[in-house]
Amino acid sequence: MTTMPIRSQHEPIVLLNASYEPLSMNVTLKRAARLLAKGKAIVLEAAKGRFLRDWPWPRVLILVKYVRIAHEVLYRRPTVSRKGVLKRDSYRCAYCADRANTIDHVLPKSRGGGMTWTNLVAACLRCNSRKRNRTPEEAGMPLRLTPFVPTRLALGDSGATVAIPA
Ligand SMILES: [Zn+2]
Numbered sequence: 262m263t264t265m266p267i268r269s270q271h272e273p274i275v276l277l278n279a280s281y282e283p284l285s286m287n288v289t290l291k292r293a294a295r296l297l298a299k300g301k302a303i304v305l306e307a308a309k310g311r312f313l314r315d316w317p318w319p320r321v322l323i324l325v326k327y328v329r330i331a332h333e334v335l336y337r338r339p340t341v342s343r344k345g346v347l348k349r350d351s352y353r354c355a356y357c358a359d360r361a362n363t364i365d366h367v368l369p370k371s372r373g374g375g376m377t378w379t380n381l382v383a384a385c386l387r388c389n390s391r392k393r394n395r396t397p398e399e400a401g402m403p404l405r406l407t408p409f410v411p412t413r414l415a416l417g418d419s420g421a422t423v424a425i426p427a
Contacts, residue, residue, distance in 0.1 A: 274319050277305065279327040286417050293319050301325060339376075339413045346381045349411040355382035356402045362386065367408065369394045377409040 265423060273287040274294075288296075290313070295301035297316050302324050307317030346364045361383035365380040368374030371394050382404065384392070392400045 272308075272320065275284060275321045276302065277323040277329070279321070279324045283414065284324070284328070286332070286414075288322065293322055296322060296324075313356065338410055339416055341376055341378050345411065345414050345416055346378070346408075347383045348416055349409075350383035350406065351377075353383060353405050354385040354388050355406055355408070356384060356388040356392070356397075358405060359385040359387070363389045365392060368396060370397075379408050382408050383408070410415065 264301050274290070274293050275283060276285045276288045276293075278284050283355070293302075294313060295383065297304070297313070297319070302322040304319045305323040306321035308320055311318035313319060322395050326406055343364050347361060352361050353359070355365070363384050365384035365388070366374040366376075367382060369379050370376075374380045387400065392402055396402050396414075
């Protein structure tokens with residue numbers, strides 16, 4: 262007989278607005294319990310057979326009342342950062358798809374390439390040093406993806422910036 266690993270304990274809890282729009286992709290258990298206790302949210306999706314006090318163990322919570330949030334808070338352009346670029350590209354190298362832990366300027370800095378979302382990609386150390394001060398074309402290293410500006414929501418930092426009733 263095998264025992265199922267208890268994974269759900271570490272799985273993030275998603276919080277939806279009453280309109281089903283996601284507000285946060287990672288609500289703490291403490292906050293989830295507080296929202297439930299105050300009747301501000303209900304469990305929309307639960308983990309089977311587990312309980313958080315009197316409630317089914319939440320995977321997805323939904324607010325009972327719609328909370329008005331400025332659209333731009335969730336969707337405005339996030340500040341470009343090394344961590345953000347790695348996250349956007351799922352920590353995969355834009356050239357070879359290996360695990361990436363550096364970022365590369367597509368158009369090299371020395372040639373006027375900026376520190377912008379559309380000029381930065383995640384790259385593994387090997388590809389980064391192989392490419393050097395060349396464009397992908399010059400290096401013969403085509404990009405697997407087109408760098409884009411992610412939303413704050415996609416980067417998962419909305420929870421900290423959006424006021425959700427406690
Ligand atoms: Zn690589």
